[in-house]
Amino acid sequence: MTIKKITKVVLLILITTLTTTFILLTFFLKKPQVQYYTPFQPEEQIGHSVPSVKSVPIPKVVTFANDTLPLDRDYVKESLDRELLVNSYWQSQTLILLKKSKRYFTIIEPILEKHGIPDDFKYLAVAESALNEVALSPAGAKGLWQLMNGAAKDYGLTVNSYVDERYHIEKSTVAACKYLKHAHDKFKDWALVAASYNAGRRGVLNQMEIQDASSYFDMLLNPETARYLYRIVAFKVIFENPKQYNFILKDSDYYPLFDTYTVTVKHSIKNFSTFAKNHGVSYKELKYYNPWLRKPYLKNPRQKSYQIILPKKAE
Secondary structure, eight states, rough: OOHHHHHHHHHHHHHHHHHHHHHHHHHHHHOOOOOOOOOOOGGGTTTOOOOOOOOOOOOSSEEEEEEEOOTTTTHHOOOOOHHHHHHHHHHHHHHHHHHHHHHHHHHHHHHHHTTTTTGGGHHHHHHHHHTTTTTTOSSSSSTTTTHHHHHHHHHTTOOOSSSBBOOOOOHHHHHHHHHHHHHHHSSHHHHHHHHHHHHHHHHHHHHHHHHHHSSGGOOOOOHHHHHHHHHHHHHHHHHHHHHGOOOOOGGSSSOOOOOOEEHHHHHHHHHHHHHHTTTOOOHHHHHHTTBBSSSSSSTTTTTTOOEEEEEEOOO
């Protein structure tokens, strides 16, 4: 092969190699245009531009238990703004809470009313447990209202190896109402009552004495309790105005109410699997509606009366 032909072959190979390298680099190094969507992105922008993250609306007047928050104080307004932002942009969690709200509020609201507790305290349950009746905290607080063992027993709940009524929606709500009413007898202020649910009555009283203060909004509290009321109020604002915070739900999106009936038992039950089958449900269904039954069986030597909840079956 002549030198001229060899040169042509080498040049051809070189050109082919460079072309291939260029194509590969272009393919792998090209950055795709990623679209980010936020809850406050105008609908006409979707798919056309990358929007900036926007602030959320703060109502001019906000109340808790019929008392108006002093939003003219910078730290009050900014504290509420923080909780509104956190819960508006944590879209999946807040959306789930909204979906669950009708189911649980339908049970909670009449119990609050019966015990003279302001309706706004239903949002305390949202803040405490995310409306999860089987919630368990690292400190050992359990249920929808996150009651500790001692407090649960003090307010009339059964807590033992077989039954833990902190997981019972109605009964735990009654116990929480008793605590809240007792706290209000002491503080005469619902904001302080809410704070005491987080920090304890003694904890709030100590800070009132140290700081010579009688209002939640005048007190310097630990970070968790300092955020606590604002978190509750933020849930209230969002739940009462979901569209304003861009949570769009149809009536069918909300989880349905429990359609159930009760069976009264005053005896021990050897096997809940057999008990469930005898009532036309599965063991899982029985436990789903009765998480307060803690074992696969029930020992009831004192023949205490229990109401076991079972789902109605479509005919």
